[in-house]
Amino acid sequence: MVQHLAHLLSILCLSLLAGCVERPLFDDLKAGDELVVLTRNSPTTYYFDNDRETGFDYELIKAFADAAGYKVRIKVAFTLEELIHSLAAGEAHIAAAGLTATPERLERFHASKPYLTQRPLVVYKSGLSRPRTATDLIDRDIIVLAGSSHSEALAGIARDLPKLRWREIRAADTLELMQLVAEEKADLAIVDSVEFRMQQRLYPRLVAGMELDDEAGMVWYLPKLPGAEALTDRVNDFFDTFKESGALKALQDQHFGHTRGASRIGSLTFQQKIHSDLPKWQSLIETVAKDYRLDWRLLAAVAYQESHWNPRARSPTGVRGLMMITRATAQDLGVDNRLDPEQSLRGGARFLKDLVRRLPDDIAEPDRTWMALAAYNIGMGHLEDARILTERAGLDPHRWQDVRSQLPALQDPDVYPGTRFGFARGREAMTYVDNIRHYYAALRLRELPNNRIQPPIDMGELLSSEHTRVLPRAL
Numbered sequence: 344m345v346q347h348l349a350h351l352l353s354i355l356c357l358s359l360l361a362g363c364v365e366r367p368l369f370d371d372l373k374a375g376d377e378l379v380v381l382t383r384n385s386p387t388t389y390y391f392d393n394d395r396e397t398g399f400d401y402e403l404i405k406a407f408a409d410a411a412g413y414k415v416r417i418k419v420a421f422t423l424e425e426l427i428h429s430l431a432a433g434e435a436h437i438a439a440a441g442l443t444a445t446p447e448r449l450e451r452f453h454a455s456k457p458y459l460t461q462r463p464l465v466v467y468k469s470g471l472s473r474p475r476t477a478t479d480l481i482d483r484d485i486i487v488l489a490g491s492s493h494s495e496a497l498a499g500i501a502r503d504l505p506k507l508r509w510r511e512i513r514a515a516d517t518l519e520l521m522q523l524v525a526e527e528k529a530d531l532a533i534v535d536s537v538e539f540r541m542q543q544r545l546y547p548r549l550v551a552g553m554e555l556d557d558e559a560g561m562v563w564y565l566p567k568l569p570g571a572e573a574l575t576d577r578v579n580d581f582f583d584t585f586k587e588s589g590a591l592k593a594l595q596d597q598h599f600g601h602t603r604g605a606s607r608i609g610s611l612t613f614q615q616k617i618h619s620d621l622p623k624w625q626s627l628i629e630t631v632a633k634d635y636r637l638d639w640r641l642l643a644a645v646a647y648q649e650s651h652w653n654p655r656a657r658s659p660t661g662v663r664g665l666m667m668i669t670r671a672t673a674q675d676l677g678v679d680n681r682l683d684p685e686q687s688l689r690g691g692a693r694f695l696k697d698l699v700r701r702l703p704d705d706i707a708e709p710d711r712t713w714m715a716l717a718a719y720n721i722g723m724g725h726l727e728d729a730r731i732l733t734e735r736a737g738l739d740p741h742r743w744q745d746v747r748s749q750l751p752a753l754q755d756p757d758v759y760p761g762t763r764f765g766f767a768r769g770r771e772a773m774t775y776v777d778n779i780r781h782y783y784a785a786l787r788l789r790e791l792p793n794n795r796i797q798p799p800i801d802m803g804e805l806l807s808s809e810h811t812r813v814l815p816r817a818l
C-alpha cells in the first residue's frame with residue numbers, strides 16, 4: 344500500500360509537480376518491485392545496439408534484478424555530476440555506471456564490492472609529445488569528465504604539483520574526451536583503461552602515454568538511506584555467486600573480450616577501409632546476411648579478416664576471394680566462381696551458418712558464434728579436439744574463453760599427438776576469432792554515436808528513460 348502510494352506520488356512528481364523529487368523505497372524491496380538504477384550512456388555501461396538495450400553494467404544489473412525478481416527502471420544521467428547528485432538525493436536505488444571506488448565517494452555512499460578493475464590512463468594523440476611522468480602533465484591542456492574519479496585524482500596530485508591545471512567537461516561518456524583530443528582541441532584526456540580500449544577503435548590515433556594512478560575497482564553505489572545497507576549486502580552476495588559461477592568472467596569477455604590483442608595499426612587500417620572500401624560492399628553484404636539470418640556486421644567482419652574486402656584476394660595455399668574459400672569447400676557449397684563477390688559471400692555465409700548449426704545444442708550464443716568462427720578457420724574436427732582438451736583441463740567446453748585458451752595446445756608437440764585430428768594452427772585460429780570480434784565490435788560501435796541517447800534540451804535537468812522489460816543479450 345505504502346509502495347502503491349509512493350508509486351502514485353512518483354507519477355505525480357513526473358507529470359505535475361516540477362521540482363518534486365521521486366524517492367524509491369528501500370525498505371523491504373521485494374520480488375516484483377521496481378529497482379531504480381542510475382547509469383550513464385557509454386559503450387561500457389549502457390547503450391542501444393540497434394534498438395536493444397545493452398552494456399556491461401546494464402547486463403549485470405539485469406542479472407542481479409532477474410535473480411532477485413526485481414523489475415529494472417533505468418534512469419540515464421547526462422553528466423557524472425548529475426548522476427552523483429541524483430544518487431545523493433535518493434532518486435535511485437543503485438548507481439551502476441562504471442564508477443570508480445574513490446575515498447570521497449566511499450564517504451558519501453554505500454558501495455558494493457568491485458566487479459571490474461580499470462587503470463586510469465593519460466591519453467594523447469600519437470605524433471604529439473608523450474606524457475611519461477606526473478611533471479609532464481604541467482602546462483598541458485588536460486581534460487577529464489567533471490565530477491569523475493579522475494578529477495578527484497588530479498586534485499590529489501595537484502597538492503604536490505600546484506602548477507597542474509585541467510579542464511572539466513560536463514558529459515557522461517569519455518567518448519567526448521577522446522573526440523576533443525583527436526581533434527586537437529585538448530592535449531591530454533584521462534580515461535579508464537577498459538573504456539579507452541573500447542573506444543580506441545573509433546579513435547585509433549589516440550594512445551595511452553602513462554597511468555595516472557594505480558588500478559582501481561569499479562563499484563555500484565547506493566545512497567546512505569535506511570534499508571540501503573541491506574540492499575548492498577544483497578548485491579555483494581549476488582556478486583560472490585556470479586563470480587564463483589564464472590558468469591562474471593563470461594560477461595566481461597562478452598563485452599570487453601574483443602579488445603584483446605587488437606593492434607592500433609590494424610584498427611587504423613580498418614577505420615580507413617571502412618570509409619574507402621566498405622561502401623562498395625555494404626549493401627551486398629547486407630542482402631546476403633539477411634538471407635542467411637546473420638548480422639551483416641559480423642559477415643562484414645569475417646570478410647574483412649579473410650580478404651580485407653578484396654574480392655581478388657589470394658593466399659599461398661590457394662584460397663581465394665572475399666571470403667577466402669578453398670577449392671574443395673567451393674565445390675561442396677556449389678560456388679563455381681570464387682572470385683565473384685556475391686558467390687563468395689553466399690558461400691562463406693552458408694558455410695558459417697552450417698558450422699553454427701552443427702555445434703552441440705548446449706553451446707549458447709555468443710560463444711556459439713565464436714566457436715563456429717574458430718571452426719571456419721581450422722575446421723570442426725580441430726575445434727572438437729580443443730573442446731576435449733578444455734574439458735580435460737577442468738575448464739568449460741561450452742565457454743569460448745575456455746576453449747580459446749586451449750587452442751594453442753593444438754600446435755604443442757607434447758599435446759597434439761594425443762588428439763584425434765592432430766596438429767592444427769590453434770594460435771592462428773585464436774587470433775582469427777579475436778580479430779573478427781574486434782572488427783565486429785568496431786562496426787557496431789561506429790553506429791553508437793547515432794544510437795546514444797540524446798541529452799535533454801535543458802541540460803540542467805536529469806531525465807530518465809524508463810524501461811522495465813527483459814531484453815535479449817547483445818552478441
Ligand code: GLU
Binds near residue numbers: 442443490491492538
Ligand atoms: N570511472 C570514472 C569515474 O568513476 C568514469 C569514467 C571515466 O572518466 O573514465 O568517475
